Amino acid sequence: MMGCKTGGLLVAVALALLGTTALAQQANNPPAAQPAAAQPEALPPGSPLIGRPADNPAAAKLAPVPSPPLAIAADKIPVAQLKAPRGFHIELYASGMPNARSMAYSPKGTVFVGSRLQDKVYAITNKDGKRQVHVLVSGLYRPNGVAYKDGTLYIAELSQISKIENVDDKINASPKPVVIYNDLPKDEAHGWKYLAIGPDNKLYFEVGQPGNNVLHDKNHGQLRRINLDGSGAEVIAYGIRNTVGFDWNPRNHDLYFTDNGRDWLSEDLPNDKLNRITKVGEDFGEPYCHQGNVPDIDFGWGHKCSDYVPPVALMGPHAAALGMKFYTGHMFPAEYRDQIFVARHGSWNRTVKFGGDIALVRLNRDGSVKSVEPFITGFLQNNNYIGRPVDVMNMPDGSMLISDDWNGAVYRVSYGNKKTAAR
Amino acid sequence: MRRLLVCCLLLCAAAVPSAAQTVQQRLPVCLACHGANGQSQTEGVPSLGAQQKFYTTVQLLMFRERMRVADPMNEMAKGLSDDDLRSFADIIAKLPAPQPPSGPVDDARMARARVLVDQNRCNFCHTPTFAGQDNVPRIADQREEYLVKALRGYKDNSRHGYDASMADVVAPISDPQILDLAYYIARVK
Secondary structure, eight states, X not given: OOOHHHHHXXXXXXXXXXXXXXHHHHTTSOOOOOGGGGSGGGSOOOOTTTTOOTTOHHHHTOOOOOXXXXXXXXXXXXXXXXXXXXXXXXXXXXOOOTTEEEEEEOTTSOEEEEESSSSOEEEEEEETTEEEEEEEEOSOSSOOEEEEETTEEEEEOSSOEEEETTGGGOTTSOOOOEEEEOOOOOOSTTOOOOEEEOTTSOEXXXXXXXXXXXXXXXTSSEEEEEOTTSOOOEEEEEOOSOOOOEEEOTTTOOEEEEEOOOSSSOSSOSEEEEEEESSTTEEOOTTXXXXXXXXXXXXXXXXXXXXXXXXXXXXXXXXXXXXXXXXXXXXXXXXXXXXXXXXXXXXXXXSSOOOOEEEEEEEOTTSOEEEEEEEEBOSEETTEESOOEEEEEEOTTSOEEEEETTTTEEEEEEESSHHHHOO | OHHHHHHHHHHHHTSSOOTTSOHXXXXXXXXXXXXXTSOOOSTTOOOOTTOOHHHXXXXXXXXXXXXXXXXXXXXXXXXXXXXHHHHHHHHHXXXXXXXXXXXXXXXXXXXXXXXXHHHHTHHHHSOTTXXXXXXXXOOTTOOHHHHXXXXXXXXXXXXXXXXXXXHHHHTTOOHHHHHHHHHHHTTOO
C-alpha cells in the first residue's frame, strides 16, 4: 500500500532530481520561483499542528477538538438548546450514529449517513413515521461521502469510490460495496471526501491538499468528477485546500462549494470561502492566495491573488464551513427558496471559537452573494461545543435535515404550525 | 517468561468472555498481561497506567469494531457494551503511571532523541510531560518495544489511528529515528 509517506518521499525525490521548475509545472502553476519548495520540509506531513507558532501559550492551547466516540442517548442530545428564527422548529430526527457526517436521501424514505472517524455508513429508515437506525455497512475506511441516484448508493472512502445497487432492498443484508474508482492518493490529511451527483449525472468529489498548507503535486487540491460507472475522470477545479460541501444553484446551474482556509495564519485570517465555478478548470488559489486577497506568507511570493478566482463569500475565520445545499423545498417561507444553507462545523484554530451553526447565504439574482448570516445557532455554548453540524439536506416535504458528528445525530428543521410542519 | 505464561493461560481461560461478567470481574484478565500496577511486564503489551480515558475508550471501541486489528484485543473487546468501554477507561485511568526502566541511560542517545521530539513536535499534542490529553495517549515511560511497534505500525499504515494525526506525523520519521524516539520516551522522567 502506498501511504502518504511514500508519496511525500516520491515528491521529495522528484524535487531533488528535477528542481523547482519541474515541481511548479507539476503543480499546474506558472514556473515562478518557489524558495520554500526547494526543501522537502515544505511538503507533507499534514499534521494540524504543523505551522503552529513556537513558544506561544495561547496557540499552544489550540488543537482539533475531539468529538465523543460513542453513541449518545437520544434524551442526552441537547436539541432544546438549538435556536432557529421564529416559526421554525427543530426536532431530533434520529440518533445513535457516532460521528454522523454526510447525508443522502432515497425516495423510499431512507436517509443514508456516512462517517469520517468510524467505519460505518448508517441508514435511517422511515416507515409510517417510525424511524429506525441501521448499520448499512461496516469495515469501511473513513466513509465520509454518500450520494444516491436511481436505487444506487455511492460511497466515498479515503481513497476509493464504491457503489451498492438496489440499496433499498439491502438495508439489513450487509451489502458489499463494489469499487468503481480508486485512482486516488491515500493521504490521511484532507483525504476524506464529500460526494454529490451533479445535474450532468456525474459524481463529484474533492482531493484535498495533503496537509495544513502544502505545496503539493498535480493530484491534490482539486475537485474531480467521474461518470456513475467510475469512468471518465476529469479535474474540474484547482487551487482548493479542502472542500467538504458543494451543490448546484438551481437557477444558474453553477457549482458552489465551500473551502476551508489554512490554520495558524492568525486568529482572524484567513476566512473560509464560498466559491462558485463558472467554467471547468478554474483555479481558486490555494495554497498561494487565501480568501481572494491574502497572499500566503510562505507560498504567496511570486504569485498575485488577482491570478485566481476569488470567493463569492467569506464564511468566517477557521469556521470549517462544510456541507451546503440550496433550499429547494416549499415548506419554508419564499424568501428562503434557492438560498444556501451551510453547516459551519466550527473552529478549533481560534481562541474564541467561531461557527458551530447553520449559516444562511442569501443570493442576488445574478448568483452573487448578498449576505451571510447565522440561521440555526446554539451548537457553541460558552466557547464549548455541545454539537457540531456537518451537512444539510432537503427533504421532499420541504423540511431540512442537519447532521451532527458530535452527538451522532440528525435533526429535522420544519416551519409553520404543527400541521404544516408534521412529516 | 513465567509472567508471559501466566498471561497466556489467563487469556486461554478467558477466551470466551462472558457477557454476564462485570467489568471488575473481567479486569484481572486484562491486567494479567497489561500489569496490575499499571505497568506491563509483558513484551509487546503496553502499560496502561494513568492512560487518558478518552483514548482508552476510543481504542476499545476500535478493537470491538475491528477498526484496529490486534490479537487478542479484538476477541477480548467483542460484545462489550459502550458502558463497559467507559468503565474500563475509568478504571485504567486510575492505575498508577508506569515508571521508566532502571539501569544506565545513554545520555547521548537521549539528547539525540530530544532533538527529534522537538523537530516532530511530539510534545505539542502529547504535552511536554507526555501524559497526553483527550484522544492523545499518555506515552511517557511506555514499554520501549511497544512504542517502536506502534510507530512502525502508523508508518506502514498497518495501524490506523482514530484520526489521521499519527499517520501524518510519522511520515518523515525514519526507522533509526523511531528507535531513538522510543528509547527516549520509554525513559522520560
